[in-house]
Amino acid sequence: MQRPEVGVRIGSKMAADEKTLTQTAASEVRPTFEPPEPAVFTLRELSLWYGHKQAIHDVSINFPAQRVAALIGPSGCGKSTILRCLNRMNDLIPGVRVEGRVEYHGNNIYAPEVDAVEVRRRIGMVFQKPNPFPKSIYDNVAFGARVNGYRGSMDEWVEHCLRQAALWDEVKDDLKKSGLALSGGQQQRLCIARALAVQPDVILMDEPCSALDPIATLKIEDLIRELAQEFTIIIVTHNMQQAARVSDYTAFMLLSHEGGPGELIEYGPTNDVFTLPKDKRTEDYITGRFG
């Protein structure tokens, strides 16, 4: 994949197959970019409150299948909140209220008859700080498969998932070793293997490399590009260079005002967002004027 340079070119020419911006108010620009690939997730005017505080406001976005989409933006702008909405992990936080729709292959996952456990079987998550279970490597990977009723040979499946996560060669000699005895990068790959064991459709990654050293980070970024051939990946990252390296589409979020909720400012193919941002705020963030 061609790696775009982070920068701005003045005098832009818009690509022919993109929808143009809609100006809803003089000062507000609502991006309505839709990726050409079929959508796995469609968020329609999603808003979320933690108690009285509104965290995100009217986010509408389309995540395409078998591509990598990145959510970037400064701290606290709601990127992780959106990610956790996609697999209903926000349900676990008391006092959370959600309005709007999150459609997974057309089905609203916040409909009353939807079971969150079913949702989470199909949509896996890798967390910011690697959190392997205090069990053996084998049991870490096997757990998800077991609770979801996997019927085949567990040994083979564990090996398959560890290979997919590019961890097999490093741990194959001692699968009984505790997951906690691995290095940070290895633990994160173990968490990825664990998520893969459930055979998800989508993998959500919440700043997966922010707790890792640069070498481990690059290994995981390569892994992400490989996994994207089979899975849909949505990644939240603070690191713009990482978003530029790894993703096909990038969404930029920002707080609408000081202390206000986060909003989606711009969304488009990564190349375009980083070289020809349409919104000045995006341009400012990318060129490092704030955030």
Added chain:
Amino acid sequence: MAVRSDPVSLRSSGAVARRQALSRVSRYALLAASLLGVAVLIYLGYETIREGASRLSWDFISSYPSRFADRAGLRSSILGTAWVMGATIVVAFPISIGTAIWIEEFAPRNRLLTLVKLNLANLAGVPSIIYGILGLALFSRYLGLGPSILAGALTLSLMIIPMTVIASQEAIRQVPPSIRDGSLALGATHWQTVRHHVLPGAMPGIMTGIILSVSRAVGETAALIMIGAFTFIAFDNTKLTDDFTTVPIQIYNWTIRPQPEFRQNAAAAIIVLMVAVVSLNLVAAIIRERFRRD
């Protein structure tokens, strides 16, 4: 403010010396306070051992009580203690863990829950003789169990459940939320997460809590006297409906006799009881350490 002197001396002086002296004094004072408790324990232990050690023998442990001090032994009370503690653990363990899991994991967070938690803390502080009176009225009389092992076990269970629940709650809370998140994100149900991750993680703390509650119950006298265990037992307990006595009650029994030989018996029995309690606490400490290293 620069202070210069030739040559520079870094020995404490003036205000620094005074502060250091105060710090030293406070350290010694706190050490003395801690040693006070240890000293009392050592003194009591020494006195007891001095008085009772000579009486310890296999005969002593295997004889029934008797009016004759030299023939009296701990056989029936040791068996009684074992039976009552066994039954207590069987009753209290599941109820305590279940309650703790319910409170921490599944109960809706509302005012009722706050009320329950508050009352648990209160119940843990209720004097044991109140539990004895309750046990007498409810188990011995109303349910017709009389002064049996079962009644004793149920009474003791009531007594130790609050403190065991509180200890188990603490243990469950110690399990990091990241483990729960990781499990739930894989599509595990709440119960699967509790069963495979929370409970195993909390188990060392729960075990420690149980063992400490049991060692509290082993020494319980007042509650069991209330339900009728202050009695002469000269047979081996074989079923839950048997009458019984326990080691602490036997000790009390002997201490109030006028003959000095009985006091020697009591001292020997205290040694036996202390060994049991210390061993239990040691086991709890070992379990804690082993799991902490993992």
